[in-house]
Amino acid sequence: MSRSPYEEFPHIITSEVTLRKIVETDLDRLFEIYSNENLFQYSPVMLKKNKETVKNMISHFERDFNKRKGIFLGICQSNSPDSIVGIAEMFDYNSDVKMITIGYRLHEQFWGKGIATMAVNAMTAYLFNRVGVNRIQAFVLPENTKSKNVLQRNKFTQEGIVRQGYIWKGRGVVDLVMYSLLQSDNIK
Template sequence: MLMFTPLQTPRLHLRALRAEDAPALLDIFSRDEVSEYYDLDTFTELAEAEQLVRVWLRRTEAGEGLRWALTRSGDDRLIGTCGLHQYCPSHRRAEIGYELHPDCWGQGLMTEAVQALLAYGFGPLALHRMEAFIDPANHASERLLERCGLRNEGILRDYFFEKGRFVNAQMMAILEQDYAALATPR
C-alpha cells in the first residue's frame, strides 16, 4: 500500500501537494519551455493547475501513485513537483515523473529530488524497477536520469499520442540491484 511520506534532501523538502499550490504550479506550466516535452499543453488558466493538483491528489488517495511538492528547505513555496506513477505492486515497479521551474534549472535540485525518490522506492516501497519515459530530444532530462543511475533501454516508436500527434518515448530505467551497486563502496 502506498503511503505518502515527506522526504528531505540537503536543499529540498518534498512535502504533500496542497490546493494552494495551484498558482505556483500555473507559473511553472504556463511556460512553453516546461511543457515542450510534457504530455500537457502550456497552461493559460489557474483552473488547469487546480485540476492537475486534484488529479495528483486523487491518485495518491487511490494508491495509484505519489506526487511531492518540491520546496527549498526553509521556504514553503512550490518550485516543482516529482512523483511516482503507474505504480504496479504486483510487478514491484513505478514510473518517475517531474518538472521544475526554469529559474531553478541547472542547479542540481531535480537530481536531489530524483535520488530521494529512488531511495524511497527501493527502500520503504521495496520496488524492483523504477523507470522514466522521456522525449528523445530532451537531453537535459536524459543526463539527469543518467546521473541518478538510470540506463537508456531504447526508443519506443510512436508510443504516446500527445498534443495531436504520435511521439517517440525513450525508456530509462534502473533495477534494485543497479541501485544497490551505486551505493556500495568500491
C-alpha cells in the same frame, strides 16, 4: 520489504530537497509552472492557461493518490520548504513486478542548479528503501537532453527507444527513450 506506494502519502526530506504534498497555498507557484510553455515542450501534459484549472488540479492530486493512480509531490529546496520549485510524479505502479514510473519538471528559474537530479535521487531512495520497489523507470523524448542527463547522473540505464509507442497530448504519436534503475543497480 515491499508495500504499496499508496499506503502513506510521501514526505521526503534530504539536506538539499524536500518532496511534499501540494496544497492550496502552492497555487501561485504551481500556476507559474503549469503555464510556462518552456516546461511543457517535452511533456505529455498540456499547458494550463487558466489559474482555476490549476487550482482544481490540487484536489485531483489528492484524488489520484486515493485512487492509487499517481502521486504528485511539490519539489522544494529544503531551506525553503514552503515554496515549490517543481513537481515530482510517481505513477503506473505495478505490484506484480514492483515497478513504478517517475517524472519531474522544474520551474525554469531553477534549471541548472542540480535540483532535478537531487529530486530524482530522493525519489529513488524513497522508492527503493521505504516502498521496496524493484524497478523505477522513466520515459523521455529523444531530444530532451536535460532530462536524459538527470537520469544518467542518477545511474539510470538507457534501455532503448520505444518507437512510435506513445501518444503525447499536443504531439500525437511519439518515440520515447526508456530509462530504468533496478534495486540491484542501486547498491552503494
